[in-house]
Amino acid sequence: MKEYYFSSRQVKRRTYGSFLFFIIAMALGVYAWKTLRREPQDKGIPVTLRKGLLYNESIFASASPKLIRTYPVSQAAKKVRVNGNLGLRDQTIDTASWRLKWLKANGDTLYFSLNDLMKIKKTEVVFDFKCIEGWSQKTWWGGVKVADFIKYYHLEPDVQQEYASLSTPDKAYYVGLDMPSFLHPQTLLCYEMNGAPLPLNQGYPLRLIIPVKYGIKHLKRIGTIYCSNQRPPDYWAERGYDFYSGH
Amino acid sequence: MRKFVKKHHLAIRWFHWINFPVLAIMIWSGLLIYWANSVYAIRIDGREIIKFFPKSFYQALHIPFRLAEGMAYHFFFMWLFFLNGLLYVLYTLFSGEWRYLVPRKNSFREAWQVILHDLHIRKTAPPQSKYNAAQRIAYSAIIVMGVGSLLSGLAIYKPVQFQWATWLCGGYESARVVHFVLTIGYCVFFLVHIIQVLLAGWKNFQSMITGIESVASDKEVSIAPKNKSSE
Numbered sequence: 483m484k485e486y487y488f489s490s491r492q493v494k495r496r497t498y499g500s501f502l503f504f505i506i507a508m509a510l511g512v513y514a515w516k517t518l519r520r521e522p523q524d525k526g527i528p529v530t531l532r533k534g535l536l537y538n539e540s541i542f543a544s545a546s547p548k549l550i551r552t553y554p555v556s557q558a559a560k561k562v563r564v565n566g567n568l569g570l571r572d573q574t575i576d577t578a579s580w581r582l583k584w585l586k587a588n589g590d591t592l593y594f595s596l597n598d599l600m601k602i603k604k605t606e607v608v609f610d611f612k613c614i615e616g617w618s619q620k621t622w623w624g625g626v627k628v629a630d631f632i633k634y635y636h637l638e639p640d641v642q643q644e645y646a647s648l649s650t651p652d653k654a655y656y657v658g659l660d661m662p663s664f665l666h667p668q669t670l671l672c673y674e675m676n677g678a679p680l681p682l683n684q685g686y687p688l689r690l691i692i693p694v695k696y697g698i699k700h701l702k703r704i705g706t707i708y709c710s711n712q713r714p715p716d717y718w719a720e721r722g723y724d725f726y727s728g729h
Numbered sequence: 730m731r732k733f734v735k736k737h738h739l740a741i742r743w744f745h746w747i748n749f750p751v752l753a754i755m756i757w758s759g760l761l762i763y764w765a766n767s768v769y770a771i772r773i774d775g776r777e778i779i780k781f782f783p784k785s786f787y788q789a790l791h792i793p794f795r796l797a798e799g800m801a802y803h804f805f806f807m808w809l810f811f812l813n814g815l816l817y818v819l820y821t822l823f824s825g826e827w828r829y830l831v832p833r834k835n836s837f838r839e840a841w842q843v844i845l846h847d848l849h850i851r852k853t854a855p856p857q858s859k860y861n862a863a864q865r866i867a868y869s870a871i872i873v874m875g876v877g878s879l880l881s882g883l884a885i886y887k888p889v890q891f892q893w894a895t896w897l898c899g900g901y902e903s904a905r906v907v908h909f910v911l912t913i914g915y916c917v918f919f920l921v922h923i924i925q926v927l928l929a930g931w932k933n934f935q936s937m938i939t940g941i942e943s944v945a946s947d948k949e950v951s952i953a954p955k956n957k958s959s960e
Protein backbone atom coordinates (compact mmCIF):
# COMPACT_ATOMS: atom_id res chain seq x y z
CA MET A 483 0.00 0.00 0.00
CA LYS A 484 1.21 3.49 -0.76
CA GLU A 485 2.21 5.55 2.24
CA TYR A 486 1.36 9.17 2.92
CA TYR A 487 2.56 11.69 5.43
CA PHE A 488 -0.08 13.64 7.32
CA SER A 489 0.41 16.29 9.98
CA SER A 490 -1.39 15.67 13.24
CA ARG A 491 -3.71 18.57 12.35
CA GLN A 492 -4.66 16.87 9.11
CA VAL A 493 -5.27 13.62 10.92
CA LYS A 494 -7.37 15.32 13.55
CA ARG A 495 -9.49 17.02 10.92
CA ARG A 496 -9.98 13.86 8.99
CA THR A 497 -10.84 11.83 12.07
CA TYR A 498 -13.35 14.33 13.43
CA GLY A 499 -14.85 14.86 9.99
CA SER A 500 -15.21 11.17 9.26
CA PHE A 501 -16.67 10.31 12.63
CA LEU A 502 -19.10 13.21 12.49
CA PHE A 503 -20.25 12.12 9.08
CA PHE A 504 -20.45 8.52 10.23
CA ILE A 505 -22.59 9.39 13.23
CA ILE A 506 -24.89 11.61 11.14
CA ALA A 507 -25.27 8.87 8.53
CA MET A 508 -26.06 6.32 11.25
CA ALA A 509 -28.60 8.68 12.80
CA LEU A 510 -30.24 9.19 9.40
CA GLY A 511 -30.37 5.43 8.95
CA VAL A 512 -32.05 4.98 12.30
CA TYR A 513 -34.46 7.82 11.47
CA ALA A 514 -35.33 6.22 8.12
CA TRP A 515 -35.95 2.90 9.85
CA LYS A 516 -38.17 4.46 12.52
CA THR A 517 -40.10 6.33 9.84
CA LEU A 518 -40.69 3.10 7.97
CA ARG A 519 -41.83 1.33 11.15
CA ARG A 520 -44.27 4.16 11.95
CA GLU A 521 -45.62 4.53 8.43
CA PRO A 522 -49.36 4.17 7.82
CA GLN A 523 -50.30 0.64 6.91
CA ASP A 524 -51.60 -0.62 3.60
CA LYS A 525 -53.42 -3.89 4.37
CA GLY A 526 -51.27 -4.88 7.29
CA ILE A 527 -47.84 -3.67 6.20
CA PRO A 528 -46.20 -0.23 5.82
CA VAL A 529 -47.17 1.58 2.59
CA THR A 530 -43.60 1.50 1.28
CA LEU A 531 -43.31 -2.25 1.74
CA ARG A 532 -46.65 -2.78 -0.02
CA LYS A 533 -45.28 -0.73 -2.91
CA GLY A 534 -42.22 -2.97 -2.80
CA LEU A 535 -44.37 -6.08 -3.17
CA LEU A 536 -46.23 -4.52 -6.10
CA TYR A 537 -42.93 -3.54 -7.68
CA ASN A 538 -41.64 -7.09 -7.34
CA GLU A 539 -44.88 -8.33 -8.87
CA SER A 540 -44.46 -6.00 -11.85
CA ILE A 541 -41.02 -7.48 -12.45
CA PHE A 542 -41.60 -11.16 -11.86
CA ALA A 543 -45.14 -11.41 -13.22
CA SER A 544 -44.06 -10.09 -16.60
CA ALA A 545 -41.85 -13.12 -17.22
CA SER A 546 -43.33 -15.59 -19.66
CA PRO A 547 -45.21 -18.34 -17.82
CA LYS A 548 -43.27 -21.54 -17.33
CA LEU A 549 -44.55 -25.01 -16.55
CA ILE A 550 -43.98 -26.23 -13.04
CA ARG A 551 -42.04 -29.46 -12.63
CA THR A 552 -44.23 -32.54 -12.30
CA TYR A 553 -43.51 -35.92 -10.72
CA PRO A 554 -44.67 -39.51 -11.16
CA VAL A 555 -47.73 -40.48 -9.11
CA SER A 556 -45.57 -42.86 -7.06
CA GLN A 557 -43.85 -39.86 -5.48
CA ALA A 558 -47.08 -38.25 -4.31
CA ALA A 559 -47.71 -38.13 -0.56
CA LYS A 560 -50.29 -40.61 0.72
CA LYS A 561 -51.12 -38.38 3.68
CA VAL A 562 -51.76 -34.91 2.37
CA ARG A 563 -51.24 -32.12 4.83
CA VAL A 564 -54.30 -30.09 5.80
CA ASN A 565 -53.38 -26.57 6.74
CA GLY A 566 -56.53 -24.49 6.74
CA ASN A 567 -60.28 -24.73 7.06
CA LEU A 568 -61.37 -21.23 6.10
CA GLY A 569 -64.74 -21.32 4.38
CA LEU A 570 -65.28 -25.00 5.23
CA ARG A 571 -67.46 -24.57 8.29
CA ASP A 572 -70.50 -26.17 6.70
CA GLN A 573 -69.81 -29.91 6.96
CA THR A 574 -72.74 -31.10 4.83
CA ILE A 575 -72.53 -30.86 1.09
CA ASP A 576 -75.38 -32.10 -1.08
CA THR A 577 -73.53 -33.09 -4.24
CA ALA A 578 -76.68 -33.31 -6.32
CA SER A 579 -77.81 -29.77 -5.64
CA TRP A 580 -74.31 -28.27 -5.43
CA ARG A 581 -73.49 -25.76 -8.20
CA LEU A 582 -70.47 -23.71 -9.14
CA LYS A 583 -71.59 -20.13 -9.80
CA TRP A 584 -69.93 -18.23 -12.61
CA LEU A 585 -70.86 -14.54 -12.71
CA LYS A 586 -70.63 -13.28 -16.25
CA ALA A 587 -69.52 -9.78 -17.14
CA ASN A 588 -72.98 -9.02 -18.57
CA GLY A 589 -74.64 -9.76 -15.22
CA ASP A 590 -75.83 -13.29 -15.99
CA THR A 591 -75.05 -16.13 -13.63
CA LEU A 592 -74.12 -19.56 -14.92
CA TYR A 593 -74.50 -22.66 -12.75
CA PHE A 594 -72.36 -25.75 -13.20
CA SER A 595 -72.92 -29.08 -11.52
CA LEU A 596 -70.07 -31.44 -10.74
CA ASN A 597 -71.11 -33.51 -13.75
CA ASP A 598 -70.89 -30.46 -15.99
CA LEU A 599 -67.24 -30.26 -14.99
CA MET A 600 -66.50 -33.97 -15.08
CA LYS A 601 -67.64 -34.37 -18.65
CA ILE A 602 -64.72 -32.25 -19.81
CA LYS A 603 -61.38 -33.97 -20.25
CA LYS A 604 -59.74 -34.68 -16.89
CA THR A 605 -56.21 -33.45 -16.23
CA GLU A 606 -53.97 -34.69 -13.45
CA VAL A 607 -50.95 -33.10 -11.93
CA VAL A 608 -48.41 -34.26 -9.36
CA PHE A 609 -46.38 -31.30 -8.20
CA ASP A 610 -44.56 -29.90 -5.21
CA PHE A 611 -47.30 -28.00 -3.36
CA LYS A 612 -45.65 -25.06 -1.61
CA CYS A 613 -47.03 -23.39 1.46
CA ILE A 614 -46.13 -19.79 2.18
CA GLU A 615 -45.09 -20.98 5.65
CA GLY A 616 -42.10 -22.69 4.09
CA TRP A 617 -42.99 -26.37 3.79
CA SER A 618 -43.77 -28.25 0.62
CA GLN A 619 -45.24 -31.61 -0.28
CA LYS A 620 -45.56 -33.55 -3.52
CA THR A 621 -49.26 -34.10 -4.06
CA TRP A 622 -51.50 -35.57 -6.74
CA TRP A 623 -54.60 -33.81 -7.99
CA GLY A 624 -57.16 -34.32 -10.72
CA GLY A 625 -59.75 -32.06 -12.28
CA VAL A 626 -60.52 -29.95 -15.26
CA LYS A 627 -58.03 -27.44 -16.55
CA VAL A 628 -59.38 -23.92 -16.15
CA ALA A 629 -58.36 -23.28 -19.77
CA ASP A 630 -60.34 -26.34 -20.95
CA PHE A 631 -63.36 -25.32 -18.90
CA ILE A 632 -63.32 -21.83 -20.41
CA LYS A 633 -63.11 -23.24 -23.91
CA TYR A 634 -65.81 -25.86 -23.37
CA TYR A 635 -68.36 -23.38 -22.09
CA HIS A 636 -67.27 -20.48 -24.32
CA LEU A 637 -66.33 -18.17 -21.47
CA GLU A 638 -63.51 -16.51 -23.43
CA PRO A 639 -65.10 -13.04 -23.37
CA ASP A 640 -65.05 -13.07 -19.56
CA VAL A 641 -61.40 -14.00 -19.22
CA GLN A 642 -60.30 -11.08 -21.36
CA GLN A 643 -60.22 -9.19 -18.08
CA GLU A 644 -57.20 -8.81 -15.87
CA TYR A 645 -58.22 -10.74 -12.77
CA ALA A 646 -60.29 -13.64 -11.58
CA SER A 647 -61.98 -13.79 -8.20
CA LEU A 648 -62.82 -17.03 -6.41
CA SER A 649 -64.67 -17.37 -3.14
CA THR A 650 -66.14 -20.06 -0.92
CA PRO A 651 -69.94 -20.42 -0.79
CA ASP A 652 -70.03 -18.74 2.64
CA LYS A 653 -67.67 -15.95 1.42
CA ALA A 654 -65.42 -16.56 4.43
CA TYR A 655 -62.42 -17.14 2.14
CA TYR A 656 -61.70 -15.41 -1.13
CA VAL A 657 -58.72 -15.07 -3.44
CA GLY A 658 -57.86 -12.79 -6.32
CA LEU A 659 -55.72 -14.04 -9.17
CA ASP A 660 -54.01 -12.43 -12.11
CA MET A 661 -55.53 -13.82 -15.30
CA PRO A 662 -52.33 -15.37 -16.74
CA SER A 663 -51.93 -17.49 -13.60
CA PHE A 664 -55.63 -18.44 -13.59
CA LEU A 665 -55.38 -19.56 -17.22
CA HIS A 666 -52.00 -21.24 -16.74
CA PRO A 667 -52.06 -24.71 -18.37
CA GLN A 668 -51.53 -26.40 -14.99
CA THR A 669 -54.29 -24.58 -13.11
CA LEU A 670 -57.15 -26.93 -12.27
CA LEU A 671 -60.70 -26.81 -11.03
CA CYS A 672 -59.93 -29.84 -8.96
CA TYR A 673 -62.33 -32.56 -7.79
CA GLU A 674 -59.90 -35.41 -7.10
CA MET A 675 -56.99 -36.02 -4.79
CA ASN A 676 -54.86 -39.18 -4.91
CA GLY A 677 -57.26 -40.59 -7.49
CA ALA A 678 -60.33 -40.28 -5.24
CA PRO A 679 -62.95 -37.56 -4.72
CA LEU A 680 -61.66 -34.64 -2.65
CA PRO A 681 -62.05 -35.14 1.09
CA LEU A 682 -64.20 -32.56 2.88
CA ASN A 683 -61.16 -30.97 4.52
CA GLN A 684 -59.55 -30.57 1.10
CA GLY A 685 -62.49 -28.59 -0.19
CA TYR A 686 -65.01 -31.14 -1.46
CA PRO A 687 -66.58 -30.96 -4.01
CA LEU A 688 -64.37 -28.53 -5.94
CA ARG A 689 -61.19 -26.65 -5.13
CA LEU A 690 -58.59 -24.68 -6.99
CA ILE A 691 -55.16 -26.11 -7.72
CA ILE A 692 -52.86 -23.44 -9.04
CA PRO A 693 -49.29 -24.81 -8.94
CA VAL A 694 -47.68 -21.49 -9.87
CA LYS A 695 -48.90 -19.98 -6.59
CA TYR A 696 -48.43 -20.53 -2.88
CA GLY A 697 -50.99 -22.64 -1.04
CA ILE A 698 -52.85 -19.56 0.21
CA LYS A 699 -54.21 -19.11 -3.34
CA HIS A 700 -55.45 -22.72 -3.73
CA LEU A 701 -58.97 -21.92 -2.55
CA LYS A 702 -60.83 -24.89 -1.10
CA ARG A 703 -64.52 -25.34 -1.92
CA ILE A 704 -65.10 -22.92 -4.76
CA GLY A 705 -68.52 -21.29 -4.63
CA THR A 706 -68.37 -18.33 -6.99
CA ILE A 707 -66.04 -17.20 -9.75
CA TYR A 708 -66.07 -13.89 -11.57
CA CYS A 709 -63.63 -11.93 -13.71
CA SER A 710 -62.87 -8.27 -13.34
CA ASN A 711 -60.49 -5.54 -14.35
CA GLN A 712 -60.37 -4.40 -10.75
CA ARG A 713 -58.08 -6.25 -8.40
CA PRO A 714 -60.46 -8.54 -6.48
CA PRO A 715 -60.38 -8.74 -2.68
CA ASP A 716 -57.95 -11.30 -1.37
CA TYR A 717 -58.16 -12.74 2.12
CA TRP A 718 -54.42 -13.02 2.80
CA ALA A 719 -53.41 -9.92 0.87
CA GLU A 720 -55.67 -8.03 3.29
CA ARG A 721 -53.57 -9.49 6.10
CA GLY A 722 -50.17 -8.29 4.98
CA TYR A 723 -49.31 -10.91 2.37
CA ASP A 724 -48.31 -10.38 -1.22
CA PHE A 725 -51.32 -10.33 -3.56
CA TYR A 726 -49.36 -12.03 -6.33
CA SER A 727 -47.83 -14.77 -4.14
CA GLY A 728 -46.67 -16.57 -7.26
CA HIS A 729 -43.66 -18.55 -8.23
CA MET B 730 4.39 14.22 10.43
CA ARG B 731 3.40 10.60 10.74
CA LYS B 732 3.24 7.94 8.10
CA PHE B 733 -0.20 6.66 7.05
CA VAL B 734 -1.67 4.24 4.60
CA LYS B 735 -4.98 4.81 2.89
CA LYS B 736 -6.32 1.50 4.07
CA HIS B 737 -9.99 1.48 3.14
CA HIS B 738 -11.24 3.46 0.19
CA LEU B 739 -14.37 5.55 0.70
CA ALA B 740 -16.43 3.22 -1.50
CA ILE B 741 -15.44 0.19 0.56
CA ARG B 742 -16.40 1.97 3.76
CA TRP B 743 -19.81 2.85 2.31
CA PHE B 744 -20.46 -0.71 1.15
CA HIS B 745 -19.38 -2.08 4.50
CA TRP B 746 -21.51 0.18 6.67
CA ILE B 747 -24.56 -0.07 4.43
CA ASN B 748 -24.28 -3.82 4.38
CA PHE B 749 -24.21 -4.07 8.15
CA PRO B 750 -27.76 -2.80 8.91
CA VAL B 751 -29.19 -4.20 5.68
CA LEU B 752 -27.90 -7.69 6.44
CA ALA B 753 -29.17 -7.32 10.00
CA ILE B 754 -32.65 -6.51 8.65
CA MET B 755 -32.45 -9.43 6.23
CA ILE B 756 -31.53 -11.83 9.04
CA TRP B 757 -34.24 -10.48 11.33
CA SER B 758 -36.97 -10.59 8.68
CA GLY B 759 -35.68 -14.00 7.61
CA LEU B 760 -36.17 -15.18 11.16
CA LEU B 761 -39.79 -13.91 11.07
CA ILE B 762 -40.27 -16.05 7.96
CA TYR B 763 -38.37 -19.09 9.19
CA TRP B 764 -40.44 -19.21 12.38
CA ALA B 765 -43.54 -20.21 10.37
CA ASN B 766 -41.90 -23.53 9.54
CA SER B 767 -39.17 -23.77 12.11
CA VAL B 768 -38.16 -27.37 11.61
CA TYR B 769 -34.37 -27.46 11.52
CA ALA B 770 -32.35 -29.05 14.26
CA ILE B 771 -29.09 -30.84 14.69
CA ARG B 772 -29.85 -34.42 15.65
CA ILE B 773 -27.46 -37.13 16.65
CA ASP B 774 -28.94 -40.62 16.88
CA GLY B 775 -32.41 -39.12 16.65
CA ARG B 776 -31.74 -36.99 19.72
CA GLU B 777 -32.14 -33.28 19.28
CA ILE B 778 -28.87 -31.56 20.20
CA ILE B 779 -29.61 -28.04 18.98
CA LYS B 780 -33.03 -26.85 17.94
CA PHE B 781 -33.31 -23.91 15.55
CA PHE B 782 -34.73 -22.25 17.51
CA PRO B 783 -36.10 -22.77 21.01
CA LYS B 784 -39.40 -21.17 21.91
CA SER B 785 -37.78 -18.90 24.49
CA PHE B 786 -35.47 -17.50 21.81
CA TYR B 787 -38.43 -16.59 19.59
CA GLN B 788 -40.35 -15.12 22.49
CA ALA B 789 -37.42 -13.00 23.64
CA LEU B 790 -37.06 -11.50 20.14
CA HIS B 791 -40.84 -11.15 19.49
CA ILE B 792 -40.67 -13.38 16.45
CA PRO B 793 -43.91 -15.42 16.52
CA PHE B 794 -46.82 -14.74 14.12
CA ARG B 795 -45.11 -12.15 11.95
CA LEU B 796 -44.66 -14.11 8.73
CA ALA B 797 -46.40 -11.58 6.48
CA GLU B 798 -44.41 -8.72 7.96
CA GLY B 799 -41.19 -10.68 7.62
CA MET B 800 -41.82 -11.37 3.94
CA ALA B 801 -42.69 -7.74 3.25
CA TYR B 802 -39.40 -6.57 4.76
CA HIS B 803 -37.35 -9.39 3.27
CA PHE B 804 -38.55 -8.78 -0.28
CA PHE B 805 -37.96 -5.04 0.04
CA PHE B 806 -34.51 -5.03 1.59
CA MET B 807 -33.32 -7.84 -0.65
CA TRP B 808 -32.88 -5.21 -3.33
CA LEU B 809 -30.57 -3.12 -1.15
CA PHE B 810 -28.62 -6.21 -0.14
CA PHE B 811 -28.28 -7.25 -3.78
CA LEU B 812 -27.36 -3.82 -5.16
CA ASN B 813 -24.90 -3.05 -2.40
CA GLY B 814 -23.23 -6.43 -2.85
CA LEU B 815 -23.14 -6.07 -6.61
CA LEU B 816 -21.57 -2.60 -6.41
CA TYR B 817 -19.01 -3.87 -3.93
CA VAL B 818 -17.99 -6.73 -6.18
CA LEU B 819 -17.82 -4.46 -9.25
CA TYR B 820 -15.78 -1.94 -7.32
CA THR B 821 -13.26 -4.49 -6.08
CA LEU B 822 -12.96 -5.91 -9.58
CA PHE B 823 -12.40 -2.61 -11.37
CA SER B 824 -10.29 -0.91 -8.71
CA GLY B 825 -7.92 -3.85 -8.52
CA GLU B 826 -8.74 -4.18 -4.82
CA TRP B 827 -9.52 -7.83 -5.46
CA ARG B 828 -5.78 -8.46 -5.48
CA TYR B 829 -5.72 -7.92 -1.72
CA LEU B 830 -8.81 -10.02 -1.18
CA VAL B 831 -8.62 -13.13 -3.28
CA PRO B 832 -6.78 -16.01 -1.59
CA ARG B 833 -3.43 -16.91 -3.10
CA LYS B 834 -1.86 -20.30 -3.58
CA ASN B 835 -0.30 -20.35 -0.13
CA SER B 836 -3.18 -18.60 1.64
CA PHE B 837 -4.79 -21.80 2.82
CA ARG B 838 -1.57 -23.01 4.46
CA GLU B 839 -0.83 -19.59 5.88
CA ALA B 840 -4.35 -19.19 7.24
CA TRP B 841 -3.61 -21.94 9.76
CA GLN B 842 -0.51 -20.12 10.85
CA VAL B 843 -2.56 -16.94 11.27
CA ILE B 844 -5.14 -18.78 13.36
CA LEU B 845 -2.45 -20.40 15.51
CA HIS B 846 -0.84 -17.00 15.93
CA ASP B 847 -4.14 -15.38 16.86
CA LEU B 848 -4.75 -18.10 19.42
CA HIS B 849 -1.29 -17.39 20.87
CA ILE B 850 -0.09 -20.88 20.02
CA ARG B 851 2.41 -19.67 17.45
CA LYS B 852 4.75 -16.76 18.00
CA THR B 853 5.05 -15.33 14.52
CA ALA B 854 2.43 -14.63 11.90
CA PRO B 855 3.19 -15.15 8.24
CA PRO B 856 3.99 -11.98 6.30
CA GLN B 857 1.00 -10.28 4.78
CA SER B 858 -0.04 -7.34 2.69
CA LYS B 859 -3.27 -5.48 3.46
CA TYR B 860 -5.05 -8.59 4.68
CA ASN B 861 -3.62 -11.77 6.12
CA ALA B 862 -4.32 -15.18 4.65
CA ALA B 863 -7.21 -15.89 6.99
CA GLN B 864 -8.78 -12.54 6.15
CA ARG B 865 -8.38 -13.17 2.45
CA ILE B 866 -10.22 -16.45 2.79
CA ALA B 867 -12.91 -15.04 5.06
CA TYR B 868 -13.57 -11.91 3.00
CA SER B 869 -13.73 -13.88 -0.22
CA ALA B 870 -15.87 -16.61 1.29
CA ILE B 871 -18.37 -14.05 2.51
CA ILE B 872 -18.86 -12.86 -1.08
CA VAL B 873 -19.38 -16.40 -2.28
CA MET B 874 -21.86 -16.83 0.57
CA GLY B 875 -23.64 -13.65 -0.48
CA VAL B 876 -24.03 -14.99 -4.00
CA GLY B 877 -25.23 -18.25 -2.47
CA SER B 878 -27.84 -16.43 -0.42
CA LEU B 879 -29.09 -14.57 -3.47
CA LEU B 880 -29.33 -17.73 -5.55
CA SER B 881 -30.88 -19.90 -2.85
CA GLY B 882 -33.22 -17.03 -1.98
CA LEU B 883 -34.29 -16.75 -5.59
CA ALA B 884 -34.73 -20.52 -5.68
CA ILE B 885 -37.21 -20.32 -2.80
CA TYR B 886 -38.86 -17.06 -3.84
CA LYS B 887 -39.51 -17.91 -7.50
CA PRO B 888 -38.93 -21.64 -7.91
CA VAL B 889 -40.80 -21.81 -11.22
CA GLN B 890 -39.30 -18.82 -12.98
CA PHE B 891 -35.84 -19.59 -11.67
CA GLN B 892 -36.00 -23.34 -11.92
CA TRP B 893 -32.28 -23.40 -12.72
CA ALA B 894 -31.51 -21.78 -9.35
CA THR B 895 -33.72 -24.29 -7.55
CA TRP B 896 -32.04 -27.10 -9.45
CA LEU B 897 -28.62 -25.68 -8.60
CA CYS B 898 -29.53 -25.78 -4.92
CA GLY B 899 -30.63 -29.40 -5.18
CA GLY B 900 -34.35 -28.71 -5.09
CA TYR B 901 -36.79 -26.48 -3.27
CA GLU B 902 -36.41 -27.98 0.19
CA SER B 903 -32.63 -28.03 0.11
CA ALA B 904 -32.56 -24.46 -1.23
CA ARG B 905 -34.24 -23.46 2.02
CA VAL B 906 -31.62 -25.40 3.99
CA VAL B 907 -28.82 -23.73 2.03
CA HIS B 908 -30.37 -20.32 2.64
CA PHE B 909 -30.65 -21.07 6.36
CA VAL B 910 -27.14 -22.48 6.78
CA LEU B 911 -25.63 -19.48 5.00
CA THR B 912 -27.48 -17.20 7.39
CA ILE B 913 -26.05 -19.08 10.36
CA GLY B 914 -22.71 -18.62 8.59
CA TYR B 915 -23.17 -14.83 8.59
CA CYS B 916 -23.87 -14.89 12.30
CA VAL B 917 -20.68 -16.88 12.93
CA PHE B 918 -18.75 -14.55 10.65
CA PHE B 919 -20.15 -11.57 12.51
CA LEU B 920 -19.14 -13.02 15.86
CA VAL B 921 -15.57 -13.78 14.80
CA HIS B 922 -15.34 -10.44 13.01
CA ILE B 923 -16.41 -8.51 16.11
CA ILE B 924 -13.96 -10.39 18.32
CA GLN B 925 -11.13 -9.76 15.86
CA VAL B 926 -11.99 -6.08 15.57
CA LEU B 927 -12.06 -5.76 19.36
CA LEU B 928 -8.70 -7.50 19.62
CA ALA B 929 -7.17 -5.49 16.81
CA GLY B 930 -8.00 -2.34 18.71
CA TRP B 931 -9.00 1.22 18.04
CA LYS B 932 -6.33 2.04 15.48
CA ASN B 933 -7.64 -0.66 13.21
CA PHE B 934 -11.32 0.07 13.88
CA GLN B 935 -11.11 3.79 13.19
CA SER B 936 -9.60 3.07 9.78
CA MET B 937 -12.95 1.59 8.70
CA ILE B 938 -14.41 5.06 9.32
CA THR B 939 -11.60 7.46 8.46
CA GLY B 940 -9.99 5.28 5.83
CA ILE B 941 -6.48 5.89 7.04
CA GLU B 942 -4.30 4.08 9.50
CA SER B 943 -0.96 5.18 10.87
CA VAL B 944 1.90 2.83 10.23
CA ALA B 945 5.00 2.23 12.25
CA SER B 946 8.44 2.84 10.82
CA ASP B 947 10.00 0.14 8.71
CA LYS B 948 12.27 -0.93 11.51
CA GLU B 949 9.39 -1.74 13.79
CA VAL B 950 7.63 -3.60 11.04
CA SER B 951 10.39 -6.12 10.67
CA ILE B 952 10.24 -6.90 14.38
CA ALA B 953 6.50 -7.12 14.56
CA PRO B 954 5.28 -8.40 11.25
CA LYS B 955 1.65 -8.30 12.39
CA ASN B 956 1.51 -4.55 11.80
CA LYS B 957 -0.23 -3.96 8.55
CA SER B 958 2.47 -1.83 7.00
CA SER B 959 4.34 -3.90 4.49
CA GLU B 960 3.82 -3.33 0.79
